[in-house]
Amino acid sequence: MAAKKLFLLPGDGIGPEAMAEVRKLIAVMNEDGAGFETEEGLVGGCAYDAHGEAISESDMEKALAADAVLFGAVGGPKWDAVPYEVRPEAGLLRLRKDLELFANLRPAICYPALAASSSLKQEVVEGLDILIVRELTGGVYFGEPKQIIDLGNGQKRGIDTQVYDTFEIERISGVAFELARTRNNHVTSMEKRNVMKSGVLWNEVVTATHKAKYSDVRLDHMLADAGGMQLVRWPKQFDVIVTDNLFGDMLSDVAAMLTGSLGMLPSASLGAPDARTGKRKALYEPVHGSAPDIAGKGIANPIAMLASFAMCLRYSFNMVAEADRLEKAISAVLDAGHRTGDIMSDGMKQVGTVEMGDAVIAQYRAG
Numbered sequence: 001m002a003a004k005k006l007f008l009l010p011g012d013g014i015g016p017e018a019m020a021e022v023r024k025l026i027a028v029m030n031e032d033g034a035g036f037e038t039e040e041g042l043v044g045g046c047a048y049d050a051h052g053e054a055i056s057e058s059d060m061e062k063a064l065a066a067d068a069v070l071f072g073a074v075g076g077p078k079w080d081a082v083p084y085e086v087r088p089e090a091g092l093l094r095l096r097k098d099l100e101l102f103a104n105l106r107p108a109i110c111y112p113a114l115a116a117s118s119s120l121k122q123e124v125v126e127g128l129d130i131l132i133v134r135e136l137t138g139g140v141y142f143g144e145p146k147q148i149i150d151l152g153n154g155q156k157r158g159i160d161t162q163v164y165d166t167f168e169i170e171r172i173s174g175v176a177f178e179l180a181r182t183r184n185n186h187v188t189s190m191e192k193r194n195v196m197k198s199g200v201l202w203n204e205v206v207t208a209t210h211k212a213k214y215s216d217v218r219l220d221h222m223l224a225d226a227g228g229m230q231l232v233r234w235p236k237q238f239d240v241i242v243t244d245n246l247f248g249d250m251l252s253d254v255a256a257m258l259t260g261s262l263g264m265l266p267s268a269s270l271g272a273p274d275a276r277t278g279k280r281k282a283l284y285e286p287v288h289g290s291a292p293d294i295a296g297k298g299i300a301n302p303i304a305m306l307a308s309f310a311m312c313l314r315y316s317f318n319m320v321a322e323a324d325r326l327e328k329a330i331s332a333v334l335d336a337g338h339r340t341g342d343i344m345s346d347g348m349k350q351v352g353t354v355e356m357g358d359a360v361i362a363q364y365r366a367g
């Protein structure tokens, strides 16, 4: 069996603290013969300090050669004055661009132990497990023209352009349909075809892709504003939601916050399948940043990073049983009352980063 090549980029702030817990889990899995090979590199502020760039060419090559990249977090006040081109975030943007990570996956899973602390009613979120698939490399964030022009009459005009080509909609909807097959076989596509031409095309292409290759999956269409409403009203009606870059940015934030705190939320970004092997480039990272306010204190919640690794097991290595086991271990540790400071509530047991990681790993071993 070929080695499973992981490239670890812990980054700055709490990134390395959270990554350390994943590294321990990888070691445990390797004892059982999982066969992970890991290499590590520098990204963000630490990379800038080491060699003046947010990521080096040699680390970029390793990221491109890996089966999956695990990314911690980058940035912090120390690098606020660094030039724009080499600022810490440039490392992440370069990775997304060069790996062509066009599909951003943000699950919203409600762990039973945390259901009572959601801003929504417990019965609305309890047992929730939905996945937002957001197009990440096209749409209004990248379309041209994109500028502010001076109209010369004391007025200026700001212009952004929403552009989608057929192939972009085909490939993102393909990802959504394929993921739905591994879940509850239901995709809801969201756009605004009532007022946007790109929405008309989106709807057409998703429908055609469904008909051609995925007619076994149930497909619904919803206007994106109604979708936002439905996400808050009754989110359990959804399984996989596929949508464009802008709507996905907003809807994934809404969906994620139905259930968790920042320290709980994982994400995955997937690229196109390799022509030869069929494997997708992929990067997995927690939604949170480097949390400079708590960095170095040993109190960061490692669950977002561990849950990102669970996504890696599921989507890059098809290790579904192990991914399920890890997610169940996280759930069980929360059920047992372990809480880092960010999710602490009355009567629970407050633990630090290492204790939380150890508890999840012990539970994983036992599971």
Ligand code: NAI
Pocket (backbone or CB within 6 Å): 014, 072, 073, 074, 075, 076, 077, 092, 262, 263, 264, 285, 287, 288, 289, 290, 291, 292, 293, 294, 299, 300, 301, 302, 304, 340, 342
């Ligand atoms: P942040 O996500 O780092 O922190 C926001 C708040 O949530 C802080 O109070 C922090 O302590 C808390 N928090 C975040 N993750 C936590 C965890 N795992 N456990 C416990 N508490 C946690 O966002 P913020 O403060 O806006 O940005 C801090 C730095 O991170 C900035 O330099 C920003 O540019 C960078 N950043 C990097 C991202 C990335 O690497 N993908 C994403 C977001 C921000």
Ligand code: MG
Pocket (backbone or CB within 6 Å): 249, 250, 253
């Ligand atoms: Mg956002």
